[in-house]
Amino acid sequence: MSTEQVIQLDKVNKWYDDFHVLKDIDLIVEKGQKIVICGPSGSGKSTMIRCINRLEAHQNGTIIVHGTELTNDLKNIDIIRKNVGMVFQQFNLFPHLSVIDNISLAPIWVKKMPKGEAEEVAMAYLEKVKIPEQAQKFPGQLSGGQQQRVAIARSLAMNPDIMLFDEPTSALDPEMIKEVLDVMIQLAEEGMTMLVVTHEMGFAKTVADQMIFMDEGRIVEQAKPEDFFNNPKSDRTKLFLSQILNH
Amino acid sequence: MTSLGIQNISRNKYYNWIIKNLFSSWTNSLITIVALIFLYEIGSFFLNWAVFSADFRVNFNGEAIVDRTYCSKNIMPGEYGACWAIIYARWNQFMYGLYPIEEAWRVNFVYALLPLAIIGILFDKIPFRKYFIYFTFIFPFIAYFMLYGGPGLSVVGTNKWGGLLVTLFLGVTGIGLAFPLSIILALGRRSKMPIIKSLCVVFIEFIRGVPLITLLFTANVMLPLFLPDGVNPDNLLRALVAVTLFQSAYMAEAIRGGLQAIPKGQIEAAQSLGLNYWQTTRKIILPQALKIAIPPIVNTCIGLFKDTSLVLIIGLFDLLGIGRAALADMTWTKLYYEVYVFISLVFFLFCFGMSRYSLYLEKKLKTDNS
Ligand SMILES: Nc1ncnc2c1ncn2[C@@H]1O[C@H](COP(=O)(O)OP(=O)(O)OP(=O)(O)O)[C@@H](O)[C@H]1O
């Protein structure tokens, strides 16, 4: 099986003023891999995945996505953002646009797709996340779970190769978590490359190829899920897992 | 039966409201009664002066009022109220200034089109809104041609313009030009590029730190110095420049408030979808920010509309300037109350309209967001 490396982080460092958030992060993601990232609050999980589509800039080391290196070059940033989708904890839907306009906006403006075609694409992805009947509503009229599924559809409509998820279910009521995770599991089965920050360990066991545990700005442990959950090497991982699994 | 029942209920509703709000306690009742007496006294005094014992076009003898000596109150001092004949006599000047009266239809034509030009911006649910918006953009050219003249129409220099025409011209054009400028200023003030940012900050803070009168004087005296020889913009244009700059600084601050209310996640979501700065600004940030900023924007517009009356100090005859000119005329002198009450009323109508519109929007925004 040939493996293609789609994301490469090499000795990535980042500071907020003099606060060292990311310390020598090395990470390789292969095409189709699903990587689940966990770790205590403030450990730098969000910061790390936000560096991958340049919502945050790193100061040191290299980040290469699909062979394009992230630098201050706006052209490279554009190329990478077109190939990398992101789903946020707070959904971040555009409240002044209807659901279908939320989804078709980027295809129309970034891909220059004709409006009619973009709306067809939007409807297709709404079917995929199982809420086509909500197309004409506004985000404020939807439940949290529905909003997050629209947000996923909105990202997918740009046809990205890589999807980043930053705690996609943390802002949801328990009864809505499953509908969002189901969509993500389906996406994983279709072969999408995914980086997911989450504390949903059931989900992690189902889909993850690799688990990453971060603490204080470092990747402390990276392993296959069966090793990660059954015999974690570091004490910090053990402690974290015992806290989160007994919860 | 039922309709009677409903009537009773609604009558009870008013009754209850009155009891609850106006007569809930002994002191409350007292305040209500004193306030009512006060309002009645003022109201009846004013109505008596302005309407019941006032002259309109003829005096109590039935003679046409051709100058101030014919006013009833000047014939029988203390017996009569306002003498509105001065407003009739000067009506054309109040409306058009010294615009040639045989050409005044052109001004009327523009006055009549003005509501059509702004209705599309003010209301978003009217039929054919798209066409109204198109018209908004064509209107300035029509208005310029009609008012100033050109092929087929005689030229009427702006030195002939006056009264409501000047007031509306400065108010509407000033606001219209300031709007795009203020968006640029507000965006610039939040720019990450230090030079652009500091230029905008300095401009906004300078303008806000200076009274409009100073700006008007400055524009009047300094503008010709900045322009090449031979280009000599007329007074009205100079005032327009000052008014536009002034308004744009205040509007920019109102818009900045709206921009600040947009969560960072909106920008991040747009960026992660690949939208560039201008697309993000146009499609995501401005539509939301402007909506929030409309009430404060309208407030600045009300302020500006009233402030246009300051142009009389650089020799322009706006509504107030025309009023003062009328009072300086020996045939009508000393009818201060009539002139100032009339001018106040005109300003009040426009400003009250804007204020109601702002309230309407606030209510609408609340229901839209729920
Ligand atoms: N814009 C910022 N400026 C300064 N410090 C920041 C900024 N954003 C994040 N931080 C700090 O960087 C550290 C890592 O933040 P990050 O959001 O990546 O953590 P996280 O692992 O995602 O935590 P959580 O589970 O709470 O989301 C935190 O200590 C946070 O306070």
Ligand SMILES: [Mg+2]
């Ligand atoms: Mg986080």
